[in-house]
Amino acid sequence: MATRRVWRHPNEFKRMAVERFNNCENIVALAKELGIQRRLLYKWRKSFEVANAIGEPVPPNAREGKLRKELGDVKRLLAEKALEVDFFRSALQRVEARRQQSSVAGEKTSTTTSVA
Numbered sequence: 001m002a003t004r005r006v007w008r009h010p011n012e013f014k015r016m017a018v019e020r021f022n023n024c025e026n027i028v029a030l031a032k033e034l035g036i037q038r039r040l041l042y043k044w045r046k047s048f049e050v051a052n053a054i055g056e057p058v059p060p061n062a063r064e065g066k067l068r069k070e071l072g073d074v075k076r077l078l079a080e081k082a083l084e085v086d087f088f089r090s091a092l093q094r095v096e097a098r099r100q101q102s103s104v105a106g107e108k109t110s111t112t113t114s115v116a
Contacts, residue, residue, distance in 0.1 A: 021045055
């Protein structure tokens with residue numbers, strides 16, 4: 001049975017790695033350059049964030065910030081489109097209701113029947 005080696009990195013190395021991680025675009029390349037696993041960078045960052053919770057928070061990395069901004073933009077656009085769909089759905093319901101009312105009275109409709 002193979003034994004696993006437990007590597008201990010000094011706190012200075014961890015802090016340097018997290019600082020580079022926060023300003024890095026390509027996290028996979030950084031992990032390869034440092035010779036560590038990518039998930040270890042995330043673990044270290046989380047531990048430094050917890051340790052710095054009382055003090056100044058650790059800024060998110062550039063890629064994560066861009067993705068969060070893009071996600072916010074997509075959510076905003078989705079909400080706008082949902083409002084538009086609701087508006088047009090209610091407008092269509094009103095038009096259909098008017099068409100049904102005028103056909104009940106025996107009058108000629110002002111709009112033609114749509115073909116779906």
